[in-house]
């Protein structure tokens with residue numbers, strides 16, 4: 001790795017379609033074995049000259065529904081650019097009174113309520129089998145590194161945005177919001193936040209051995225409060241713009257140091273090498289097409305035979 005590599009990727013969610021507070025360098029659109037990413041990826045430069053990659057999860061014009069986000073292509077495309085760390089942003093509902101809309105959270109746990117219709121593994125469709133460890137679905141080293149810095153960035157911005165830590169996010173399928181009964185049930189399960197995009201993104205980042213954390217930006221109280229209206233898209237839109245502006249400020253504040261930390265390597269150490277013992281050793285018939293595909297994300301473990 002060199003300081004010139006694009007080591008950090010940012011994925012923007014609802015409302016966060018660009019990082020125009022950074023300097024535009026170019027747009028790239030890498031083709032992967034899983035197709036093209038949600039949108040062309042913008043390469044931006046930081047004041048030091050280091051570069052980062054930005055990708056809009058739902059496309060630049062929000063034309064991709066949560067169940068249809070090409071997450072495998074998104075993660076593979078970022079990795080193909082050299083990215084080792086992903087900072088993802090997401091608009092979320094709050095399942096807790098104290099997580100006021102407009103506040104931010106960095107979750108450490110996920111409850112999967114997707115319906116199995118999203119491809120959730122790079123190994124799906126191949127003759128290879130792998131079981132990535134996912135007990136800690138986010139990169140804890142990266143999270144601990146981020147917490148202090150994001151808190152400081154929020155304080156510097158001066159809008160009084162609070163950061164909640166060690167929270168659990170429920171990822172539902174959507175596109176409709178939850179019923180009141182579901183929303184209440186998620187609270188009893190220990191859910192603090194809810195969105196439609198936490199998965200399979202985090203699972204795929206783990207399979208690609210990328211360090212990955214989510215900054216969740218609360219837009220609403222979902223539908224669990226007995227005397228409040230159930231969430232609507234109109235309510236979400238009210239906070240989306242302010243949350244996006246704060247997200248851009250946070251990104252601009254932390255990315256320079258994050259690039260340096262990625263270069264140093266310590267925040268990557270949990271993930272690098274983690275798939276080595278997750279791939280079943282006798283797996284598959286060593287199909288060359290599968291090897292070529294998997295070499296795209298895990299070149300250390302798969303070497304296509306030259307013909």
Ligand SMILES: CSC[C@H]1O[C@H](OP(=O)(O)O)[C@H](O)[C@@H]1O
Pocket residue numbers: 012013014015057058066089090091092174195196197198233236
């Ligand atoms: C616009 S409300 C629902 C929508 O917003 C969130 O998107 P993202 O996570 O990409 O910010 C949520 O997950 C849903 O996809």
Ligand SMILES: Nc1ncnc2[nH]cnc12
Pocket residue numbers: 091092093094172177178194195196219220221222223231236
């Ligand atoms: N209440 C909610 N449920 C699911 N995804 C969301 N994104 C923003 N608010 C949400």
